[in-house]
Amino acid sequence: MTGRNLNFKHRVAVVGAGLTLFRSRMLETPQELAWLAAKQALDEAGLTLKDIDCVVIGSAPDAFDGVHMKGEYLADGAGGVKKPTVRVFVGGATGVFVPIAAWWHVASGLCKKVLAVAEEKMSHAAKPHTQYVFRYIWDPIVEKPLNPNLIWIFAMEMHRYMHKCGVKKEDIALVSVKNKRNACGHPSAQLCMPNVTVDDVLKSEVLVWPVQLLDISPTSDGAAAVVLASEEEARRITDTPVWVKGIGWTLDTTHWTNRDLAYPEYVRRAAEMAYRMAGIDNPRKQIDVAEPYDPFDYKELHHMEGLGLAKKCEAPVLTREGVTQRDGDLPINPSGGLLGVGNPIAAAGLMKVAEIFWQIRGEAGARQVKKPVYTGLAQAWGDLMQAGTVIVMGI
Amino acid sequence: MTGKPLNPRGTKYDKWTFPVFEMGVVGRARYEYTTGQALGRFLAGLKEGKILGTVCDKCGRVFVPPRMYCSYCFREVDRWIEVKDEGVVVTAVMSYIAADRSRLKEPVAVGVVKLDVPGYKFDDHFFPGLMHYLCGFSEDDVKSMRAFGARVKARWKPPEKRTGSITDIECFEAVRP
Ligand SMILES: [Zn+2]
Numbered sequence: 001m002t003g004r005n006l007n008f009k010h011r012v013a014v015v016g017a018g019l020t021l022f023r024s025r026m027l028e029t030p031q032e033l034a035w036l037a038a039k040q041a042l043d044e045a046g047l048t049l050k051d052i053d054c055v056v057i058g059s060a061p062d063a064f065d066g067v068h069m070k071g072e073y074l075a076d077g078a079g080g081v082k083k084p085t086v087r088v089f090v091g092g093a094t095g096v097f098v099p100i101a102a103w104w105h106v107a108s109g110l111c112k113k114v115l116a117v118a119e120e121k122m123s124h125a126a127k128p129h130t131q132y133v134f135r136y137i138w139d140p141i142v143e144k145p146l147n148p149n150l151i152w153i154f155a156m157e158m159h160r161y162m163h164k165c166g167v168k169k170e171d172i173a174l175v176s177v178k179n180k181r182n183a184c185g186h187p188s189a190q191l192c193m194p195n196v197t198v199d200d201v202l203k204s205e206v207l208v209w210p211v212q213l214l215d216i217s218p219t220s221d222g223a224a225a226v227v228l229a230s231e232e233e234a235r236r237i238t239d240t241p242v243w244v245k246g247i248g249w250t251l252d253t254t255h256w257t258n259r260d261l262a263y264p265e266y267v268r269r270a271a272e273m274a275y276r277m278a279g280i281d282n283p284r285k286q287i288d289v290a291e292p293y294d295p296f297d298y299k300e301l302h303h304m305e306g307l308g309l310a311k312k313c314e315a316p317v318l319t320r321e322g323v324t325q326r327d328g329d330l331p332i333n334p335s336g337g338l339l340g341v342g343n344p345i346a347a348a349g350l351m352k353v354a355e356i357f358w359q360i361r362g363e364a365g366a367r368q369v370k371k372p373v374y375t376g377l378a379q380a381w382g383d384l385m386q387a388g389t390v391i392v393m394g395i
Numbered sequence: 396m397t398g399k400p401l402n403p404r405g406t407k408y409d410k411w412t413f414p415v416f417e418m419g420v421v422g423r424a425r426y427e428y429t430t431g432q433a434l435g436r437f438l439a440g441l442k443e444g445k446i447l448g449t450v451c452d453k454c455g456r457v458f459v460p461p462r463m464y465c466s467y468c469f470r471e472v473d474r475w476i477e478v479k480d481e482g483v484v485v486t487a488v489m490s491y492i493a494a495d496r497s498r499l500k501e502p503v504a505v506g507v508v509k510l511d512v513p514g515y516k517f518d519d520h521f522f523p524g525l526m527h528y529l530c531g532f533s534e535d536d537v538k539s540m541r542a543f544g545a546r547v548k549a550r551w552k553p554p555e556k557r558t559g560s561i562t563d564i565e566c567f568e569a570v571r572p
Contacts, residue, residue: 019396020396020397020398021396021397021398021399021400023398023400023401025400025401026398026399026400026401027398027399027400027401027414028398028399033398036397036398037397040397066418128495128496128497129495129496129497131494131495131496132494132495132496135494139460140426140428141428141430141431141434141438141460141561142434142437142460142525142526142561143526143561145560145561145562146505146526146527146528146561146562147493147494148494148505148526149490149492149493149494149496151490151492152488152490152505152526155488155490156486156487156488156505156506156507156526157486159486159487159488159540160485160486162540163486163540163543187396188396206489206491207490207491207492208488208489208490208491208492208505209488209489209490209491209502209534209537209538210488210538211488222398253466255458255460255462257460257507257524257525257526258458258459258521258522258523258524259520259521259522260485260519260520261486261507262519
C-alpha cells in the first residue's frame with residue numbers, strides 16, 4: 001500500500017487499550033503502573049503476553065521518575081523482557097509517538113502483535129518542585145544562566161498567540177472549563193471539576209502572565225497501553241478493530257527564539273503527513289472527534305489550528321460557539337484531556353489514543369460523543385515547541 | 396480504574412508502612428558545558444559589549460544565537476556579523492515564580508527580542524532573536540501587550556563585571572522616545 005511518499009506492507013489496527021488512575025501521587029512504582037496498564041490492554045484484546053511479538057515503551061525525561069535508562073527499567077513491567085523491545089522519546093510528544101513506533105513495527109511486517117506502553121511518574125521529582133526538572137530542557141549556554149522556569153516559554157507562546165490573533169484570556173479559559181468538566185466522565189481523572197467557571201480560571205494563582213494555575217494541567221503519575229496488530233491478526237482477535245489510517249511526526253529546531261510562536265508549524269507538518277496517508281483533504285469535515293494535546297488551555301486552540309481543524313485564529317471562535325463541546329459538531333478532548341484527566345506526560349498522550357479507540361468503538365461510556373464517530377485523531381507535542389506527533393484512526 | 400493513590404500530601408497510606416523513600420542527588424553533580432565554536436565566540440563578543448551572529452549567504456539567514464552551520468542549507472556559515480544591541484519585543488510575559496516554582500518577591504518581565512541587523516529585514520518566520528529579561532516595563536505594559544513591538548536596547552554590565560555570559564547583558568531596556 002502506498003501513500004505518495006509512504007510505503008508499507010500491512011494495515012495496522014488497535015485491538016485493546018488500558019489505563020491506570022491518573023493522580024498526583026500513586027503508591028505503585030513506575031514498573032507496577034506500566035504493568036497495570038499493559039495487563040488491562042492485553043485483557044481487553046483477549047491476549048496474553050505470549051501472543052506479543054514486540055514491545056514499544058514510551059516515557060519522557062528520566063529525571064521525573066528519577067531512574068536512568070527508564071526504558072530498560074520499565075521493560076519488566078511493560079512485558080518487554082526477552083522480546084525485541086525499544087523505548088522512544090520525543091518529550092511531551094512521546095505518548096502519540098509510542099503507537100506510531102508500534103505501527104511501523106507491524107506495518108513493515110517485522111512483528112504481528114505489538115504491546116505499546118507509556119508511563120510517567122512525575123511525583124518522584126518532588127523537591128524543590130517537579131517543575132525544576134525542566135531546567136535541563138533549556139539551552140545551557142544562552143538560556144539557563146537566566147534562571148528560567150519552564151512556564152516562561154509557554155507564557156511567551158500563549159501571549160504571542162493572543163497578540164497575533166486578538167484572543168482574550170476569557171476565551172482561552174473556556175477550554176480549561178470544558179475539559180475539566182468533561183473529565184468528570186472519565187474513571188481515571190485527576191481533576192474532575194463539574195462546577196468550574198471561567199471566573200475561577202481567571203482568579204486562580206498567576207504563575208507567569210498570561211498563564212494562571214487553572215490554565216495548566218496538573219503534575220501526575222500514571223500509565224497507558226495499547227495493543228496493535230496486523231490486519232490478519234486483528235480480524236482474528238476482534239470484530240471491531242480500529243484501523244490506524246495515518247501517522248505523522250515532525251521535529252523543528254530547538255532555536256525557538258528565532259521563529260514565530262503564534263502558529264505550531266511542527267504540528268501542521270505532522271498532520272499533513274498523517275492526512276496524506278489517511279486520504280484526508282478536509283480535516284474539519286472528515287475528522288469526527290479529536291484529542292489534540294492540551295497541557296495548557298491555549299494549546300488546544302493552537303493545535304486545532306495546526307491540525308487544520310480550525311483556520312488560523314479561528315479555534316477560539318469555535319470554542320465560544322460550543323462547536324468543540326462533547327455534543328458539538330466537532331468534539332474536542334471529550335476525555336477531559338490533560339487539563340482534566342491529568343498529565344503523566346507520555347501516558348497522557350497515549351490516553352488520548354485510547355480515548356479515540358474507545359470513541360470509535362462506541363465504548364467511551366459517559367464520554368461518548370453525540371455524533372457518530374467514523375474517524376478520530378490524537379495529537380501530542382513536545383520539547384521547545386518542536387515535536388509534533390499525529391495519529392488518525394478509523395473504522 | 397486500577398492503581399492506588401497516596402494521600403495527596405504523601406503521608407502514609409493505611410496498609411503500607413513505607414510508601415515513600417527519599418533520596419537526594421548522588422554526590423554533588425555539576426556540569427561543565429562546552430561552549431562550542433559558535434557560542435564560545437558569541438560569549439567572547441558579549442564580554443566586549445557586542446552581540447555577534449553568523450550569516451549563511453546561500454539562504455540569507457542571520458543566526459543569533461550563532462551557529463557554525465546553517466541547518467537549513469546544511470553547510471558551514473559564511474561569516475560573522477555584529478548585530479545591533481537593540482531591536483523589538485516579539486513576545487513578553489510577567490513571571491511571578493522562580494525556577495523552583497517558589498513565589499518571587501517582585502515579578503520580572505521576560506521576552507524574546509528580535510534584533511536589528513543593518514542591511515537586513517526579517518519577517519516573523521525567521522529572525523535573529525534572544526530570550527532575555529525586559530526592563531522598564533510595568534506589569535500593565537506587559538498584561539495589556541503594549542510591550543509587544545516596543546523598541547528595546549541592551550543594558551550592559553560595566554566592562555569590568557562582564558564574564559562572557561548571557562548575563563553580561565542585564566536586560567533589554569525600553570527605549571523611550
Ligand atoms: Zn542557509
